[in-house]
Amino acid sequence: MSRKKEVENVENLENVEKIESLESLENVEETNTKASKKDKNESTTVSKIDQIVNSVKDKGKIDYSELAAQLGNFSPEEMEKLFDKLEKLNIQVANETVDIDDEEPNIEDLEEVEDLDIEDVNIDTLEGISVDDPVRMYLREIGKIPLLSFEDELKYAKLSYEHDEAAKQKLTESNLRLVVSIAKKYVGRGMLFLDLIQEGNMGLIKAVEKFDYTKGFKFSTYATWWIRQAITRAIADQARTIRIPVHMVETIYKLIRTSRHLFQQNGREPTPEEIAVEMEIPVEKVLEIQKIAQDPVSLETPIGEEDDSHLGDFIPDDDSPSPQDAASYTMLKEQLNEVLETLTPREAKVLRLRFGLDDGKARTLEEVGKEFSVTRERIRQIEAKALRKLRHPSKSKKLKEYM
Structure with missing residues (x-):
């Protein structure tokens, strides 16, 4: 009887081990299936992104509505990947810069996307971003707001x-x-991080106003378009003293990133030619972008620790003479007056009028003749006589030093 129980116990133990083995095998298969589905989804997303990029690569740009129609079941993260790839290839989204108050783009063909699990944003997720107290308070407040399920x-x-x-x-x-x-x-x-959030919130509000649930796609996907648009528009309008078009703002930042990459790669500042090769654009275009990218500087910018001087004080006026030229001109004028005093008053006045020595306006023989009520020939004779006197070495020597 004891022997029979031992046999039954062994059989039960073997059955338990078989069941555990089968369950373990099923778990492994389930894990592999999930991983396979995930890899397949990621592969499908990459394939779709490549397909969209390849279809517009030769054109260099894509219409906003045309791109929206191809997004299908893209989540906001996947759209960010697509935009990054388009930006790297210098492909512009033509209608992305429409004003935030304009009508929405044609996205009727967008299909319903899977539920997006929006990441809980906190201080730890904002690596590399300077976060001050107002931002901390804001993040703390929005962190208390529960996320909505798809049904809600x-x-x-x-x-x-x-x-x-x-x-x-x-x-x-x-x-x-x-x-x-x-x-x-x-x-x-x-722009400050908090200002970017503020502008993005304006885009979110616009998305809420325009969202049509009957079209069947997820709100977060739809809202991403308006948030990006609002932020991009604000950067173009507010980040610079002189407004730059949105598409040029994106081009400038692409050039900056390219310059940094080449600097890290070569250990020196890249030349315009190297940047042009990397960005696949003409050198003239690089120089134009660099010129546009320069930030304006106020002439009232304080200089020095005492702040008693301004930048404008150190910038020479190209239209005004230098101190050296001004001094030389004053001395020449004094010498010229001394030389003219050796002539008769009539001869001196004729030369002053003919050559505009007083007001810079030269007169013709006829105009000077009317001034003296004589003929132009008589004025020519007086002028010739006066100039002969001035050519005497005793007088001309003083003026030759200024020639």
């Missing part, structure tokens, strides 16, 4: 579409972290 988002989108102000407020607040995640990509372009 759809519910509030429907209410918002029916002009429910409370629903619009809820939809806006739940996507504030999306604005931060996009705004941090534009830090270092002439």
Whole structure:
């Protein structure tokens, strides 16, 4: 009887081991299946991005609505990858710079995307960004706002579409972290981080106003377009004293990144020719971009520790004579007056009028003749006689030093 129990125990143990082995095998297969699906999705996304890029590579630009129609099930992260690739290849999105108050682009063909898990934005995720107290407070506040599930988002989108102000407020607040995640990509372009967030929030509000849930795509994907547009427009309008078109702003930052890359690679500042080769544009275009990229400087900029001098004090006026020339001119005028005093008053006045020595305006023989009520021939004779007197070495020697 004892022997029979031992056999049963062994059989039970073997059965348990088989079950555990099967479960382990199923878990491995499930993990592999998930990994395979993930790799397949990533591969599909990369393939779609390459397909879009290749279709417009030769054109050098793509229309906003045309690009939107091809995005399909792209998430905001995937769209960022696409934009980065287009930017690296210097391919412009033609209608991305439309004013934020204009009508929305044609995105009716966008399909519903999978639910986007917006990352919880906090101080730790903002590496390399200077975060001061107001930003910390703002991030702390939006971190308290719960994210919406897809069902809740759809519910509030429907209410918002029916002009429910409370629903619009809820939809806006739940996507504030999306604005931060996009705004941090534009830090270092002439605007403070908090200002970028503010402009992005304006784009988010516009997206809430225009969002149509009946078209079947996810709100976060739709909002990404308006947030990017609002931030890009603000950088073009506010980051510089002299406004630069949005497409040129992007070109300038591409040139700056290229210059930094070449500097790290070669250990020296790159030449315009090297930048032109790297960016595949003419050297003349590089020089033009560099000229446009220069920041204006105020002539009232304080110089020195005491702030009692300004930059304008040290910039010479090319239209005014130098101190040396001014002194030389004054001495010449004095010598000329001394020489003219050796002539008769009539001869001196004729020369002054003929050569404009007093006012810089030379007169003709006829004009001087009218002044003295004599003929032009008589004025010519007086002038010739006066000049012969001035050619005497005793007089001309004083003036030759200034020739």
